[in-house]
Amino acid sequence: MRNPVGSTFLITGGSGFIGSHLTDALLARGDSVVILDNLSTGRVANIEHAIGHPRLRFFHGSVLDELMVDELVHQCDVVVHLAAAVGVKLIVEQPLRSITTNIRGSEIVIEAAHRYRRKILLTSTSEIYGKNSDGPLTELSDRILGSPAVVRWAYSTAKAVDEILANAYHKERGLPTIIVRLFNTVGPRQSPAYGMVIPRLVRQAVAGVPLTVYGDGTQTRCFAHVADVVDALLRLLDHDQAVGQTFNVGCDEEVSILELAKHIIDQVGTASGIDYIPYAEAYEEGFEDMARRVPETSKIRALTGWAPRRTFTDILADTIAEAREDMGVPRR
Ligand code: UDP
Secondary structure (H helix, E strand, O other): OOOOOOOEEEEEOOOOHHHHHHHHHHHHOOOEEEEEEOOOOOOHHHOHHHOOOOOEEEEEOOOOOHHHHHHHHHHOOEEEEOOOOOOHHHHHHOHHHHHHHHHHHHHHHHHHHHHOOOEEEEEEEHHHHEOOOOOOEOOOOOOEOOOOOOOOHHHHHHHHHHHHHHHHHHHHHOOOEEEEEEOOEEOOOOOHHHOOHHHHHHHHHHHOOOEEEEOOOOOEEEOEEHHHHHHHHHHHHOOHHHOOEEEEEOOOOEEEHHHHHHHHHHHHOOOOOEEEEOHHHHOOOOOOOOOOOOEOOHHHHHHHOOOOOOOHHHHHHHHHHHHHHHOOOOOO
């Protein structure tokens, strides 16, 4: 059942890539939004167009600020916890920040949701599955992680702790929780600064420089458009039976990174070539990539009727258009 129109949603990380699109969608359907964002990876530019909207309030602060989180959760009907240190590059370079935000920050938000008995949607990640290269991965697929000494797995571990904590609050204390494991999500407003492959490669193609393909490019991913992901979040938020459950959200069209680079070169129409960069140069010695990551999404489809509607070509078209605009390159 849809939350009553005019509900107030607290979105932690609301000026980030996905949070800002969710904010737009909630405002458009008549709800109110309170954003808590420390602007570390989020950007004011992402929500600039909505500033001054009578149903939007923005608070500059951290999920580690317990008093602020308590007050804002108290004021809201539903919590969407998106704030996280994300991006493989950032996680590898700043592990401490990633762990603190992703474990302690989430615990503070979950505790506050419990204090005021608010429904909370917690965003998790396909990193949960680690090196499991089976496909498609269901919500019950195994996690296969490397050594804790490989810093990449800190993110997966932190998010698993969040999920376990949310599940425990649901089971033992009756907290209404929904866990969403987001697979690779792409679209306008995604920063190229934290390693994400599509915004990086698209900007390289628009700039006419070589596209950096890490390893041999045979690793695959599935990319969903952010508009489809926001649609999935709304459907789950509005569905009573989503409570207490975990859902994969992503696209199931699998593409290798090398194919992706070639598509981008074609679609941009650039003379850029491809630069193969060894993993040790791209990240750090001992870095482990995931060979494959394909979601099984029948659970959310069966419950809510959701299906991704944007194609891979749509995703690239949107990202290319935005990169051209940002970089001052005229549209073709
Ligand atoms: N990647 C790449 N070139 C880049 C950035 C990333 O080849 O400039 C690769 C990366 O090694 C991985 C894939 O693209 O195999 C997706 O990387 P991203 O960081 O976007 O997401 P994730 O690894 O979390 O799926």
